[in-house]
Amino acid sequence: MSVIPAARARGSALDAARAGEGRALVARLDPRSRVLLAVAFTGAVVLAESLSALSIALGVAIGLALLARLPWRLTLRRLLALEGFMLVVLALLPFTVPGRILAEPLGFGLSAEGLRQAAQIALRANAVAVALAALLGSLEVVALGRALARLGAPSRLVHLFLFTVRYIGVLEQEYGRLRLAMRARAFRPGPGLHCWTSLGHLFGMLLVRSLERAERIDAAMRCRGFTGRFHLLDDHGPERPGALDLGVGAASTAALLLVVGLGL
Amino acid sequence: MIRLEAVTFAYEPAHPVLERLDFHLAEGERVVLNGANGAGKTTVLHLMVGLVRPGSGRIVAFGRERRSEADFVEVRAQAGLLFQDADDQLFCPTVAEDVAFGPLNQGKSRAEARAIVHETLAALGLEELEQRVTHKLSGGQRRLVSLAAVLAMRPRALLLDEPTNALDEATRERLLAILDSLPLAMVVVSHDGEVRERLATRQVRLVNGRLE
Numbered sequence: 001m002s003v004i005p006a007a008r009a010r011g012s013a014l015d016a017a018r019a020g021e022g023r024a025l026v027a028r029l030d031p032r033s034r035v036l037l038a039v040a041f042t043g044a045v046v047l048a049e050s051l052s053a054l055s056i057a058l059g060v061a062i063g064l065a066l067l068a069r070l071p072w073r074l075t076l077r078r079l080l081a082l083e084g085f086m087l088v089v090l091a092l093l094p095f096t097v098p099g100r101i102l103a104e105p106l107g108f109g110l111s112a113e114g115l116r117q118a119a120q121i122a123l124r125a126n127a128v129a130v131a132l133a134a135l136l137g138s139l140e141v142v143a144l145g146r147a148l149a150r151l152g153a154p155s156r157l158v159h160l161f162l163f164t165v166r167y168i169g170v171l172e173q174e175y176g177r178l179r180l181a182m183r184a185r186a187f188r189p190g191p192g193l194h195c196w197t198s199l200g201h202l203f204g205m206l207l208v209r210s211l212e213r214a215e216r217i218d219a220a221m222r223c224r225g226f227t228g229r230f231h232l233l234d235d236h237g238p239e240r241p242g243a244l245d246l247g248v249g250a251a252s253t254a255a256l257l258l259v260v261g262l263g264l
Numbered sequence: 265m266i267r268l269e270a271v272t273f274a275y276e277p278a279h280p281v282l283e284r285l286d287f288h289l290a291e292g293e294r295v296v297l298n299g300a301n302g303a304g305k306t307t308v309l310h311l312m313v314g315l316v317r318p319g320s321g322r323i324v325a326f327g328r329e330r331r332s333e334a335d336f337v338e339v340r341a342q343a344g345l346l347f348q349d350a351d352d353q354l355f356c357p358t359v360a361e362d363v364a365f366g367p368l369n370q371g372k373s374r375a376e377a378r379a380i381v382h383e384t385l386a387a388l389g390l391e392e393l394e395q396r397v398t399h400k401l402s403g404g405q406r407r408l409v410s411l412a413a414v415l416a417m418r419p420r421a422l423l424l425d426e427p428t429n430a431l432d433e434a435t436r437e438r439l440l441a442i443l444d445s446l447p448l449a450m451v452v453v454s455h456d457g458e459v460r461e462r463l464a465t466r467q468v469r470l471v472n473g474r475l476e
Contacts, residue, residue: 142357142397162357169399170351216352219315223345224417225337225369233364233374233381 024138025244026068031139031147033245037252038135044256045127051116054123060255061130068134075133082129086122093118141165159230167213174209178202265289265421265449266312266343271321273307281307283473284321289421294450294463299470305453306348308470309423312451313340326420341370344419348426350406354398359385359409362398366417384416388442404435411442421449428456 026034045057065075099113136144142162149158182198189195268287274280281304289295289312299305310316311323314336323330325339347353356362363384364377372380385391390408393401401409407427414422427443428436440462443450452459460467469476 140397145357163355166355166357166399213352216347216349217355219310220345220347220353221355221365222315222337223313223340224366224413225341226365227337227369229369231365231368231374233361233368233377 024067024069026064026134027138028244029248030242030245031143032151033248034135034139035144035147035151037248038132040252040256041131041135042128045124045131048124049120051119051123054120054127058123058127058130061127061134064134065130068138070134070138075130075137078133079126079129082125086125090118090122093121155230167217170213171206171210175202175206178205265291265326266339267322267324268308268311268318269322269324271311271318271323273304273311273316273318280319280473282311282318285474287468287475289449289451292447292449292465294452294465296452296454296460296464296467297470298453298455298460298467303470304473305470306425309345309425309451309453312423313343313345315345341366341417342419343421343423344414344417345423346411346414346425346427348429350403350410351399353410353413354401354406357397358394359390359396359398359401360394362409363413363416366413370417380416380418384412388412388415389438404431407431407435408439408442411439415446419448421451422446424450424452424454426453426455428454428459 029037041057041061045054048054048057065072094110094114095108097111097114097117099111101109102112102115103110139147145158145162145165148161149155179202182202187198189199266287266289268285270284270286271282272280272284273282285308287308297305297308307316311318312325314323314330314333326342328335330336330339354362356365360378360381363381364374367377367380368374381394382391385394388408388411390405390412393405393409396405398406398409411427422443424443427439431439436458440458443452444462450463452463454460
């Protein structure tokens with residue numbers, strides 16, 4: 001098929017479609033490299049203990065985010081959601097972990113070990129979150145699915161992943177429609193049994209509709225000859241990694257070795 | 265091509281949807297099927313391709329009586345069913361993959377499947393959608409792409425479930441022109457007067473579980 005244009009010479013077509021956006025360095029990387037990099041980075045950050053290593057990791061993650069030219073406003077908003085979730089844990093840790101007491105505000109002991117653990121968790125979570133946003137967040141989901149498939153992830157999992165992405169939006173629309181229908185008949189969440197029964201009905205109905213939709217999708221698949229085996233159209237074969245991918249791979253390996261060697 | 269003989273069907277035993285229904289789709293025929301909501305029009309289409317099985321009666325398709333799931337796998341390749349809701353039908357990430365899904369299942373090679381994708385999309389004037397992500401298409405584009413996905417299997421007959429439903433004027437016109445140009449036998453479930461005028465060679469109405 002010579003008709004497949006040269007525009008999709010590397011990576012997925014979706015990446016090619018984004019080429020017009022003045023490609024950031026991260027966007028030029030093969031999706032597979034990005035997945036591998038994300039896994040290696042996350043592994044290293046989870047294993048690292050010292051606060052200085054974790055601070056460097058956070059710095060690297062922020063560097064990646066700059067290289068990926070992430071929209072900072074949106075990224076900050078996503079991070080805030082994470083911080084909100086962690087805040088409770090982090091605020092409690094210094095008081096609950098036993099150890100050398102630094103201070104005793106209001107009679108509760110504030111331990112040095114707890115403080116250290118809280119700092120570790122905060123650095124770790126943020127470094128991983130920022131790096132994932134930079135490496136994978138800007139990747140089209142379809143391209144991510146393909147990259148996983150090419151890296152040898154089980155095809156059932158890849159398809160499950162792609163189906164989930166495909167239908168979450170549809171379910172959300174269905175939820176939105178039902179919710180709108182409730183509001184149109186003057187439903188307002190409030191205390192009392194009525195509210196809870198209505199919400200129960202809402203989610204029950206959502207479940208029933210999802211099940212029915214799943215049956216219809218199954219029927220549609222069978223109508224097109226599906227007998228339980230997925231065939232991938234992606235026939236570009238495993239392309240060789242480009243110079244950029246090799247370069248980034250070598251650089252990050254060297255950096256990891258340095259971190260381990262220096263025992264940071 | 266497809267014949268239903270004295271077919272009875274019920275989702276709940278107390279309320280049969282179809283009662284001893286006879287229907288025959290002949291080569292080159294375009295039958296428009298209408299009837300009240302819930303009369304069982306969609307069920308008739310689903311029976312033809314074995315998505316539901318009759319309580320009693322026979323289904324003869326493409327020269328053989330069909331009973332088991334294995335029998336119907338062959339029927340579904342020859343009688344393409346277009347679903348009412350395109351969201352049910354487009355489940356692959358991209359348009360190209362979705363259109364290729366049927367041919368790949370039929371055992372075509374990837375290169376052949378790609379050729380079919382190109383040809384089918386070009387025939388419907390949808391080339392520019394090839395690499396698009398299916399859930400980001402507009403309603404009209406989804407309908408046309410799901411038709412392409414059905415046609416990619418090179419069926420001999422089309423079963424269309426309310427094909428013009430919820431389409432704008434321009435897309436409706438485009439779809440009707442495409443359908444009118446196809447040399448395939450069709451069963452079209454529709455309430456749309458224009459569909460009847462443009463396509464029908466015969467009209468039947470489903471009332472109380474039987475055809476009139």
